[in-house]
Amino acid sequence: MSSDFEGYEQDFAVLTAEITSKISRVPRLPPDEKKQMVANVEKQLEEAKELLEQMDLEVREIPPQSRGMYSNRMRSYKQEMGKLETDFKRSRIAYSDEVRNELLGDDGNSSENQLIKLREERAHLLDNTERLERSSRRLEAGYQIAVETEQIGQEMLENLSHDREKIQRARERLRETDANLGKSSRILTGMLRRELQFLTACRKETS
Secondary structure (H helix, E strand, O other), X not given: OHHHHHHHHHHHHHHHHHHHHHHHHHHHOOHHHHHHHHHHHHHHHHHHHHHHHHHHHHHHHOOHHHHHHHHHHHHHHHHHHHHHHHHHHHHHHHHHXXXXXXXXXXXXXXXXXXXXXXXHHHHHHHHHHHHHHHHHHXXXXXXXXXXXXXXXXXXXXXXHHHHHHHHHHHHHHHHHHHHHHHHHHHHHHHHHHHHHHHHHHHHHHHO
């Protein structure tokens, strides 16, 4: 089950990296390439959503005692998906403004061109900021996974310690049983020896 989830994770990581790269390139592409890139990103966003749905289904099948770690990772991936969609909307806004200016013409629209450049620069800065935030969230998720893994390891060590104590108690009971059996054997041997001595004495008297 976890192997399927991890496989989806790898696909999601590769896909979101491609989407992030394409979104950052949209404002700087020629009009024809921009249109094609926007359509491509829309398709990949849908694929990423489908991967998240598959991962969510896999998490629901994981036993409750092991589900917490995967649920935290899912929350991080969903947040990342939301940020990608926000970045894409901003990129499309910049793209729409540029298309509008191309349709209206550039005569007397130098201020509009400057505004577009400012928006592109702002989108680029926002993109870098979002990347830093995603990296921070991934580090935080990794730290959380490490903490949970450490907790699971601690629980396993405690269980092993309890099992060792049970084994030691069982060994002590076995030694006590062996001792009692040895004592009983010695008593029975003494009783048999006295009985044999008694029978021997009786035979001598009758003879």
